[in-house]
Amino acid sequence: MTREPAPAQSTALLTDQYELTMVEAALASGAAHRRCVFEVFTRHLPPGRRYGVVAGTGRMLEGLTEFRFGPAEIDWLDDRGIVDGPTLEFLADYRFSGDIHGYAEGEVFMPHSPVLRVEASFAEACLLETYVLSVLNHDSAIASAASRMTVAAGDRPCVEMGSRRTQEFSAVASARAAAVAGFTATSNLEAGRRWGLPTIGTAAHSFTLLHDSEQEAFEAQVKAFGPGTTLLVDTYDVFTAVRRAAEIAGPELGAVRLDSGDLVEQAGEVRALLDSLGNTGTKIIVSSDLDEHAIARLQAAPVDSYGVGTKVVTGAGSPTAAMVYKLVERTDDDGAPVAVAKNAAGKKSVGGVKHPLRSFGEDARAEAELIGVGSAPETEGAPTRELMVPLVLGGEVQAQHIGEEGVVRARRRHAASLAELPAAAKRLQEGEPVLPTIFS
Amino acid sequence: MTREPAPAQSTALLTDQYELTMVEAALASGAAHRRCVFEVFTRHLPPGRRYGVVAGTGRMLEGLTEFRFGPAEIDWLDDRGIVDGPTLEFLADYRFSGDIHGYAEGEVFMPHSPVLRVEASFAEACLLETYVLSVLNHDSAIASAASRMTVAAGDRPCVEMGSRRTQEFSAVASARAAAVAGFTATSNLEAGRRWGLPTIGTAAHSFTLLHDSEQEAFEAQVKAFGPGTTLLVDTYDVFTAVRRAAEIAGPELGAVRLDSGDLVEQAGEVRALLDSLGNTGTKIIVSSDLDEHAIARLQAAPVDSYGVGTKVVTGAGSPTAAMVYKLVERTDDDGAPVAVAKNAAGKKSVGGVKHPLRSFGEDARAEAELIGVGSAPETEGAPTRELMVPLVLGGEVQAQHIGEEGVVRARRRHAASLAELPAAAKRLQEGEPVLPTIFS
Numbered sequence: 017m018t019r020e021p022a023p024a025q026s027t028a029l030l031t032d033q034y035e036l037t038m039v040e041a042a043l044a045s046g047a048a049h050r051r052c053v054f055e056v057f058t059r060h061l062p063p064g065r066r067y068g069v070v071a072g073t074g075r076m077l078e079g080l081t082e083f084r085f086g087p088a089e090i091d092w093l094d095d096r097g098i099v100d101g102p103t104l105e106f107l108a109d110y111r112f113s114g115d116i117h118g119y120a121e122g123e124v125f126m127p128h129s130p131v132l133r134v135e136a137s138f139a140e141a142c143l144l145e146t147y148v149l150s151v152l153n154h155d156s157a158i159a160s161a162a163s164r165m166t167v168a169a170g171d172r173p174c175v176e177m178g179s180r181r182t183q184e185f186s187a188v189a190s191a192r193a194a195a196v197a198g199f200t201a202t203s204n205l206e207a208g209r210r211w212g213l214p215t216i217g218t219a220a221h222s223f224t225l226l227h228d229s230e231q232e233a234f235e236a237q238v239k240a241f242g243p244g245t246t247l248l249v250d251t252y253d254v255f256t257a258v259r260r261a262a263e264i265a266g267p268e269l270g271a272v273r274l275d276s277g278d279l280v281e282q283a284g285e286v287r288a289l290l291d292s293l294g295n296t297g298t299k300i301i302v303s304s305d306l307d308e309h310a311i312a313r314l315q316a317a318p319v320d321s322y323g324v325g326t327k328v329v330t331g332a333g334s335p336t337a338a339m340v341y342k343l344v345e346r347t348d349d350d351g352a353p354v355a356v357a358k359n360a361a362g363k364k365s366v367g368g369v370k371h372p373l374r375s376f377g378e379d380a381r382a383e384a385e386l387i388g389v390g391s392a393p394e395t396e397g398a399p400t401r402e403l404m405v406p407l408v409l410g411g412e413v414q415a416q417h418i419g420e421e422g423v424v425r426a427r428r429r430h431a432a433s434l435a436e437l438p439a440a441a442k443r444l445q446e447g448e449p450v451l452p453t454i455f456s
Numbered sequence: 457m458t459r460e461p462a463p464a465q466s467t468a469l470l471t472d473q474y475e476l477t478m479v480e481a482a483l484a485s486g487a488a489h490r491r492c493v494f495e496v497f498t499r500h501l502p503p504g505r506r507y508g509v510v511a512g513t514g515r516m517l518e519g520l521t522e523f524r525f526g527p528a529e530i531d532w533l534d535d536r537g538i539v540d541g542p543t544l545e546f547l548a549d550y551r552f553s554g555d556i557h558g559y560a561e562g563e564v565f566m567p568h569s570p571v572l573r574v575e576a577s578f579a580e581a582c583l584l585e586t587y588v589l590s591v592l593n594h595d596s597a598i599a600s601a602a603s604r605m606t607v608a609a610g611d612r613p614c615v616e617m618g619s620r621r622t623q624e625f626s627a628v629a630s631a632r633a634a635a636v637a638g639f640t641a642t643s644n645l646e647a648g649r650r651w652g653l654p655t656i657g658t659a660a661h662s663f664t665l666l667h668d669s670e671q672e673a674f675e676a677q678v679k680a681f682g683p684g685t686t687l688l689v690d691t692y693d694v695f696t697a698v699r700r701a702a703e704i705a706g707p708e709l710g711a712v713r714l715d716s717g718d719l720v721e722q723a724g725e726v727r728a729l730l731d732s733l734g735n736t737g738t739k740i741i742v743s744s745d746l747d748e749h750a751i752a753r754l755q756a757a758p759v760d761s762y763g764v765g766t767k768v769v770t771g772a773g774s775p776t777a778a779m780v781y782k783l784v785e786r787t788d789d790d791g792a793p794v795a796v797a798k799n800a801a802g803k804k805s806v807g808g809v810k811h812p813l814r815s816f817g818e819d820a821r822a823e824a825e826l827i828g829v830g831s832a833p834e835t836e837g838a839p840t841r842e843l844m845v846p847l848v849l850g851g852e853v854q855a856q857h858i859g860e861e862g863v864v865r866a867r868r869r870h871a872a873s874l875a876e877l878p879a880a881a882k883r884l885q886e887g888e889p890v891l892p893t894i895f896s
Contacts, residue, residue: 031644031646032643032645032657034643034657034660037658040680041659041681044676044680045680047676050666054662079624093645145662147624150623151624153621177472179590181589181590181593181776181778182590182593182594183625184587185624186594186625203473204472205473205538206471208473209529217472217474217475218477220474220478220585222478223482224798225786225798228789236482239481250801251798277802326776331775336766336770338621338766341620343661343662346665348668356666359691360716
């Protein structure tokens with residue numbers, strides 16, 4: 017039944033069963049072919065956060081081309097009796113042929129920002145719901161947390177090294193999302209391979225413990241990687257280790273890493289010791305359970321870069337962005353568009369296609385998220401910027417959003433969007449969303 | 457350089473770069489071939505939790521057979537200059553040939569329980585660190601949260617439906633981990649395919665909104681799936697929808713789903729309405745942002761099953777199990793074992809191979825986690841149970857732990873281990889770990 021060879025790794029079963037059963041029932045009722053508009057948005061930011069960061073768009077588009085039901089998927093659905101024969105035929109032929117617009121990856125968002133708009137038949141667009149949300153909810157949660165960390169770190173680089181504290185493929189995605197939010201490198205090799213991200217890493221405590229002494233371990237590492245390597249100095253006594261590291265590697269020692277204890281105090285003492293030993297060029301990297309608040313405290317200490325693990329890959333307390341994918345418009349039997357919305361308690365939504373613009377004040381800072389329902393928003397003459405960009409047109413993924421280029425563009429977009437926000441956006445303490453969302 | 461064909465989907469780059477650079481430096485120093493024992497444990501449970509649940513073991517073993525560096529991986533490492541030529545040769549030939557023992561999947565654990573023990577050369581065992589931790593930390597976090605939910609739900613089934621609120625592959629893993637902890641089904645199709653888990657799902661609000669009226673949507677769904685289907689009744693007015701559902705499907709209506717509002721109050725009112733309409737056999741499923749506490753509150757309401765989403769896939773506030781992978785023993789140049797441990801502030805570890813047993817009191821309830829260091833623990837005559845089982849012997853994965861059988865066994869193990877725990881284990885309020893960990 018398939019027109020094209022099945023993808024090597026289908027993404028089409030990375031979904032909730034009801035997306036397929038809805039297609040079955042809608043094919044039977046005839047409504048499956050109604051033209052629909054679904055929008056992705058969140059009702060609220062995580063508690064106290066002032067902005068969110070759209071991420072995962074490129075990754076979602078990369079997987080979209082593999083969102084096809086090959087013979088293996090069709091056979092399994094058939095064996096299990098998940099959907100009926102006509103639906104299996106529809107799925108075997110499925111290839112998304114509609115349009116997707118969205119906030120450019122890296123863009124900041126507010127509650128109710130329509131970060132993605134999917135336009136296609138009900139059947140085509142409905143099938144993507146779970147997959148699209150999984151990617152965007154995860155990656156946006158990570159990028160939103162990561163952005164607060166890079167803001168806190170100012171000019172000091174943040175490096176992502178949390179792979180072990182999240183699922184193995186979430187780790188790959190997290191490295192990418194952190195890069196969108198300004199992290200300069202990752203420890204994750206698969207992320208390096210897929211998107212060309214710079215990767216880093218030298219040694220763990222086990223390398224020191226493996227050898228008969230710290231002396232032998234340091235000598236082995238310097239011999240293998242040269243004096244410019246980073247030596248981990250807290251396996252036993254930090255100050256003994258720093259003296260030893262400087263002696264073995266000499267003034268060219270690249271860096272020492274501190275991974276435990278009171279980092280603020282230690283960094284100052286280690287800096288003084290390094291300087292007294294003539295290692296004025298040796299950097300200090302810290303990496304013990306850092307989050308944006310710990311980074312902010314460390315800004316006063318002589319630290320050169322931050323290795324961030326658990327807290328970035330788990331979204332610093334908010335591991336999901338709480339985005340939803342809602343039908344806002346569909347055609348009727350005459351092909352005329354009808355705005356639709358549910359009325360469920362506490363989960364009301366606003367029907368109709370949303371047209372967002374960001375408006376700017378006299379200081380050229382962003383002032384509001386203006387959202388027109390069904391048509392362009394009222395701007396009252398304020399300067400504005402378009403937020404929606406085409407991501408998929410007639411089923412064709414726009415190539416600049418995927419692969420390495422996608423990450424580079426997203427990272428640039430994020431930096432530019434952040435720079436436009438009012439200064440309050442960069443405060444770490446809890447607050448309200450930094451831009452009001454105004455519907456018109 | 458490879459002896460066997462590369463795996464279709466290598467898992468070997470799902471790792472931190474330093475695992476590979478440590479191998480390089482250890483190959484150069486000669487220490488790479490020292491026989492090592494690494495152990496996985498957590499220093500603490502999430503705040504207030506009384507026990508943890510080991511999960512992911514089977515998934516980790518499934519991926520272990522694909523943890524090989526094929527030509528694509530080797531070429532990339534070479535191009536990037538991540539490691540040197542001799543290391544590339546070692547990696548190309550790499551296949552784990554050591555032993556892995558661990559707590560059976562589904563077993564409960566306490567702080568410092570040695571949930572996994574990896575024995576091999578340094579190079580072989582070191583390479584697995586990040587991958588093993590990624591799988592176990594994620595899946596154990598999900599199962600630990602899920603277990604509290606199934607405990608709270610008692611005899612009522614819990615169904616996992618959180619795929620959209622976590623990364624797309626974490627969603628698959630979460631469905632499996634929730635099943636280990638007693639969830640009866642999942643919405644995630646890929647999890648159904650990989651491990652034979654029962655899958656569920658009928659329709660979302662969008663299906664109702666797609667049609668010209670709720671009446672038409674319900675008719676379409678009942679026509680497609682028969683009266684035994686589950687109708688979602690909160691798109692507009694719940695009570696109108698329940699009457700309509702009962703009228704269209706008749707007394708055979710399978711279930712109604714409530715996804716918003718005050719579920720305790722609504723469930724009672726909906727139950728009364730269904731009964732008054734003659735739908736005494738129609739079940740009530742609830743599914744709005746449930747966690748263990750919400751489930752506990754709903755136990756007094758006439759609810760038949762719980763659909764759990766965000767909270768289970770994000771670990772109910774604790775998305776990682778905080779497990780670490782530490783070198784505890786290695787041989788010296790004469791091949792004699794040496795216990796090793798780091799001394800870092802706040803992160804001290806206990807050197808030497810751990811031998812755990814669970815001891816039982818006169819009431820046949822578990823009493824303590826006894827951990828012998830270097831030899832069997834002192835039991836003082838109490839009845840005990842072995843906790844470690846062989847998972848990999850001489851590189852061979854023990855087949856009963858993987859695939860569908862692995863999940864079935866893990867689920868059974870979890871139920872049995874939970875039943876042994878003191879009654880306090882099942883309290884939801886914050887408390888201490890329910891068993892003391894006693895080293896000897």
